[in-house]
Amino acid sequence: MDMYFxxxxxxxxxxxxxxxxxxxxxxxxxxxxxxxxxxxxxAVDFDDSDWASFxxxxxxxxxxxxxxxxxxxxxPASWKDAKVALFFTPGPGHAGGLSGAExxxxxxxxxxxxxxxxxxxxxxxxxxxxxxxxxxxxxxxSGLQNVQRHFAAASLVMINEAAEDFYFRALTMLETIxxxxxxxxxxxxxxxxxxxxxxxxxxxxxxxAIFYQSIAHANKALVERLSDYxxxxxxxxxxxxxxxxxxxxxWLWRLKHTRxxxxxxxxxxxxxxxxxxxxxxxxxxxxxxxYIKGDYPEIYEEIKANIKAGNWEVxxxxxxxxxxxxxxxxxxxxxxxxxxxxxxxxFGVECSxxxxxxxxxxxxxxxxxxGKSGLKYFMTTKISWSQYNRPTYDTFMWRGLDGTEILTHxxxxxxxxxxxxxxxxxxxNPASAKxxxxxxxxxxxxxxxxxxxxWGDGGGGPTKEMIEMGRRMQELPGIPKIEFGKVEPYFxxxxxRVGGARRLPIVDGELYLEYHRGTYTSQARIKRANRxxxxxxxxxxxxxxxxxxxxxxxGYPQEDINENWKILLRNQFHDILxxxxxxxxxxxxxxxxxxxxxxxxxxxREVLQVxxxxxxxxxxxxxxxxxxxxxxxxxxxxxxxQELA
Numbered sequence: 118m119d120m121y122f123x124x125x126x127x128x129x130x131x132x133x134x135x136x137x138x139x140x141x142x143x144x145x146x147x148x149x150x151x152x153x154x155x156x157x158x159x160a161v162d163f164d165d166s167d168w169a170s171f172x173x174x175x176x177x178x179x180x181x182x183x184x185x186x187x188x189x190x191x192x193p194a195s196w197k198d199a200k201v202a203l204f205f206t207p208g209p210g211h212a213g214g215l216s217g218a219e220x221x222x223x224x225x226x227x228x229x230x231x232x233x234x235x236x237x238x239x240x241x242x243x244x245x246x247x248x249x250x251x252x253x254x255x256x257x258x259s260g261l262q263n264v265q266r267h268f269a270a271a272s273l274v275m276i277n278e279a280a281e282d283f284y285f286r287a288l289t290m291l292e293t294i295x296x297x298x299x300x301x302x303x304x305x306x307x308x309x310x311x312x313x314x315x316x317x318x319x320x321x322x323x324x325x326a327i328f329y330q331s332i333a334h335a336n337k338a339l340v341e342r343l344s345d346y347x348x349x350x351x352x353x354x355x356x357x358x359x360x361x362x363x364x365x366x367x368w369l370w371r372l373k374h375t376r377x378x379x380x381x382x383x384x385x386x387x388x389x390x391x392x393x394x395x396x397x398x399x400x401x402x403x404x405x406x407x408y409i410k411g412d413y414p415e416i417y418e419e420i421k422a423n424i425k426a427g428n429w430e431v432x433x434x435x436x437x438x439x440x441x442x443x444x445x446x447x448x449x450x451x452x453x454x455x456x457x458x459x460x461x462x463x464f465g466v467e468c469s470x471x472x473x474x475x476x477x478x479x480x481x482x483x484x485x486x487x488g489k490s491g492l493k494y495f496m497t498t499k500i501s502w503s504q505y506n507r508p509t510y511d512t513f514m515w516r517g518l519d520g521t522e523i524l525t526h527x528x529x530x531x532x533x534x535x536x537x538x539x540x541x542x543x544x545x546n547p548a549s550a551k552x553x554x555x556x557x558x559x560x561x562x563x564x565x566x567x568x569x570x571x572w573g574d575g576g577g578g579p580t581k582e583m584i585e586m587g588r589r590m591q592e593l594p595g596i597p598k599i600e601f602g603k604v605e606p607y608f609x610x611x612x613x614r615v616g617g618a619r620r621l622p623i624v625d626g627e628l629y630l631e632y633h634r635g636t637y638t639s640q641a642r643i644k645r646a647n648r649x650x651x652x653x654x655x656x657x658x659x660x661x662x663x664x665x666x667x668x669x670x671x672g673y674p675q676e677d678i679n680e681n682w683k684i685l686l687r688n689q690f691h692d693i694l695x696x697x698x699x700x701x702x703x704x705x706x707x708x709x710x711x712x713x714x715x716x717x718x719x720x721x722r723e724v725l726q727v728x729x730x731x732x733x734x735x736x737x738x739x740x741x742x743x744x745x746x747x748x749x750x751x752x753x754x755x756x757x758x759q760e761l762a
Contacts, residue, residue, distance in 0.1 A: 123312050124294060130315050131287045134332075137323055138281045139204075141196075145188060145271035146173050148255075154183035159223040161252045163187070173271045178208065178218070180263035186255040190273055192246050200276040201241040207257050208266030210234040213542065214378065214575020215369055218266045221381050223254040228416055230388045231381025235572050235580050237270075240392050258377060261370060279333035285582075286339060287311060289589035293547040293596055303348055303595035310346075314339040340592075348594030354554050355565040357602035358587055359430070360386065360398035363475060363541050363573030364405060366437050367702045368692040370575070376408045380416060382576035383409060387419045390428045393584050395601045398423075399569070401433025401472045403459035404687055410463075424464050430603045431460050433472035434492055439689040441479045442637065443644060445651050446486065452686055453490040455679075470494045470608055474528070474541035474569070476691045478630035484517025494608040495525045496567070501539040503631035512559040512615060513622040522623065524612050529557045530568050545570040545583040547590060550597045562618045566597070567607050639696030640703060646710040647694055650685045653717045654678070656744045660724045668731065674720055684713045 150171030157163055165187050171177070177184050192201060203222075210217025212234050220232040222239060225248075230239050232255070245251050259266055290311045297304035317335035319327050362382045366375050383405075386398045400406075410417045423429035435452035436459070444452075460466045471492050473479070476499055487495065495515060500508050508527060515525040530543035530553050539556075543549050545568065553566055570587075571579035590599045615621050657678060664671045688706050692698050729740040737760070741753060 120299070120308060123308060124291070127287070127291055127311050127315055130318070130320070131284065131291060133320070133323070134280065134284050134287070134318075137328070138276055138284055139272075139274040140199075140277040140280070140324075140329065141275040143193075143273040144173070145190060145253075145273065147171065148173070148186040148188045148271075150177070150187075151185040152177065152182070154256075155185055158185045158187065159226055159228070159254045159256065161226045163254075171268070173268055176265040176267050177257070178259035178264060178266040180259065181261055182259040184257045184259065186257060186268075188253050189250055190253055191250050192241065192248075192273065194249065196275050197246050200278050200281075201246060202274050202276055203239040203241060203253070204237055204270060204272045204274050205232050205239070205255070206237055206270040207232060207255060207268050208259070209269075210260065211575070213572055214577045216262055216575075217260045218257060219260070219378070219381055220255050220257040221377070221384065223252075223256070225252050226254075228380060228384050228413055231385040231577065233381070233572075233577050235577055236385055238274075238581060240388065240581075241273075242391065258374075261374075277329055277332070279336050280329060281585075283314075283332050283336040283339070285585040286336065286589045286592070287314065289547065289586050290593065292586075293590075293593050296548050296551050297595050301595065303350070306346060307593070307595070310339060310342050313342075343592045346594065350594065354560075354597045356550050356553065356568050356597045356599055357565060357607045358545055358568045358570055358599055359602060359604055359607075360389075360396060360579040360584075361541065361543075361569035361571045361573065362386075362400065362576050362578035364402070364576040365475075365574055365692050366402070366404060366687065366690040367705075368574070368698050370699070371701050371705055372687075375405070376412055378576040379405045379408055380413045382578045383420060384413075384416050385578055386429070387416065387423060389579065389581065389584065390423055392581070394428075395588075396579075396584055397428060397430060397601050397603050398571075398579070399430040399432060399472070399604050401431075401435070402437050403456050403463075404437045404683075406431075406463065407459070421464065424466070430605065431464050431466045432468040432470045432604055434468055434470065434487075434490070435473070436683070436686045437690045438473050438476060439686070440636070440691045440694045441473070441476050441483060443647065443694055444689050445648075446482055447655065448651055448685065448689060449480070449483065449486050450490065451682055452689070453486065453492070455682065455686060457490070468492070468605065470496060470604055471523075472496050472604065473691075474498050475574075477633040477636055477695055479628040481518050481627040484515050484521045484523045485519045486517075487523050488517070488521040493524065493612070495523050496528065496604070496608075497525075497628075498528045498530070498539045498541045500628055500630055501527060501529075501536075503629075505631055510559060510622045510624065511557055512563055512611070513624050515628070516623055516625040524608070524615070525624070526567065526608070526611060528567055528569060529553045530570075531556060541569055542573040543568050543570040545579070545587045545590075545599075547593070547596050550590060550599060554597050559615075559620075559622075562615050562620050563611065565607070565610065565614070567604065633695065633697070636695030636697060643688065643694060643696070643703060643706050643710070646707070647685070647689065650681075650710060650713055650717070653714070653721065654681060654685065657681075657717050657720050657724070659744050660721065660728065660742070664724050664728055668727065671727070677716060677720060681713045681717050684709050 148171045149165040149168040151168050207220045208218025210233050314335045319331040436455040511527040514522040516522050529539050532548040665673050732740050
């Protein structure tokens with residue numbers, strides 16, 4: 118058998134087969150369309166009679182616009198026992214959500230899933246089919262590029278489940294074959310199994326009943342053959358795969374866009390969980406949950422239900438994933454305080470992992486802060502981006518200034534045999550599994566890795582295709598074993614496995630990133646506002662605490678102080694404070710800091726006056742407060758008045 122010809126033939130036939138997964142297609146040709154954002158447009162009973170008609174295939178858009186599309190879709194009664202989906206392509210976009218169109222789809226008034234460059238298909242739930250008709254509303258964001266978007270496709274489709282199952286199995290086998298070395302025993306067996314299965318499919322009349330029957334028979338035989346096969350490897354490393362979506366709180370988009378990105382991403386996760394009970398997802402950054410709680414309460418309640426059910430994991434520790442170089446130690450403590458307190462209050466969750474995959478270096482003070490905050494583990498990938506020196510270790514104890522040690526693990530996810538860096542936006546496929554293990558540097562003490570998969574930076578998250586491929590990888594030899602799992606239990610197992618190991622390295626010092634060096638000096642205005650805010654909030658808290666301790670019935674403005682801290686913590690995000698975001702982000706940040714200063718300076722003036730009034734001596738008085746913890750001198754300046762003459 119000519120191996121090269123066989124593999125390329127398989128690739129062609131698998132590509133051809135993909136076109137026949139949709140056994141029947143009913144096009145959606147027309148929508149009602151509004152070229153601006155409209156409150157309440159998601160509701161089924163909303164009156165859109167004065168909206169324009171919009172035909173699929175037309176264009177829409179412009180820079181930073183929200184459009185609405187509404188229609189009703191009838192589901193044929195004859196499809197009630199079939200797997201059915203909606204398929205939409207409202208506009209093209211970047212794979213990582215960095216640019217282009219993104220859409221939130223509502224079904225019968227409920228926010229259901231995001232649509233973007235990687236998510237087009239919406240699984241039709243049994244209860245929707247039972248209704249026979251569903252109302253569809255699309256809240257479509259055009260992106261921040263001043264271009265028109267092509268609404269390319271809108272359909273209701275019936276999926277042939279055998280064809281879909283065979284396609285993902287065959288594709289996963291093909292990708293595994295391509296990464297295994299020639300002559301490998303498992304590779305040879307997989308080539309034979311795949312070739313025999315493809316040869317069993319009757320391609321003479323694609324789309325016919327005979328065609329689909331032959332796929333079902335070929336798929337059944339292939340499943341049995343893989344199940345019976347005994348790999349040449351008696352032991353393989355394990356990869357725990359967890360769904361993830363890194364969402365930059367601001368970067369190439371503003372905070373207001375992040376709120377919508379979170380809604381699209383989180384609704385997609387919720388909808389995928391309905392289809393895949395083994396699917397596990399991790400999301401850090403309570404700031405994003407706080408946005409969703411206020412903006413999309415339906416999505417938030419479903420998130421809480423999925424957390425309780427065990428499919429959605431909340432961890433990470435901090436309020437956002439902040440820069441760890443510029444903020445003060447107190448700010449890092451507050452990031453953890455506000456983050457862990459929110460997780461405990463809202464979800465009943467206590468976390469032990471600091472999750473900072475994309476931050477531009479890590480202060481030597483962090484291990485001490487983590488230890489005193491009750492966290493035991495730290496995860497990142499970013500240090501692998503260093504320009505010259507690759508990190509020496511991927512699993513180690515990180516020792517802080519005071520000697521505190523934190524178990525640290527660098528995710529080594531990559532699809533490349535010669536990677537330039539590792540990623541937190543992994544693709545769950547055979548290449549990622551194999552090369553993540555190949556490049557891991559502590560194989561002598563650990564044989565289980567963590568792989569975070571899903572589109573990120575601009576959100577989006579895992580896709581159906583990734584989960585389907587993960588399922589098929591569990592059937593195959595020659596690659597690490599795959600299990601869907603969670604972050605916190607992974608780190609607990611890692612700690613048990615490597616704890617006390619003689620070869621577990623210790624890294625003593627700052628985790629410095631040899632990259633993004635300009636982040637120390639760019640956008641000086643926001644760095645100044647950050648430091649002034651840190652000092653101001655310290656003074657406000659100290660003075661109000663003094664008043665609370667010495668005066669009766671003093672009202673401590675805790676809620677207002679907390680809101681100001683949230684402004685500060687939000688703007689310490691690792692693409693805001695370092696200076697790597699677009700201009701509009703810094704315009705927004707300036708407005709937020711101005712509001713913080715107005716509020717906090719008012720609180721400071723109020724409490725200073727209250728305290729000064731309590732200083733008891735006759736005549737005019739000038740009271741000077743020292744909010745530092747040591748004596749100091751210096752010049753005192755006052756506004757000029759005639760009384761000072």
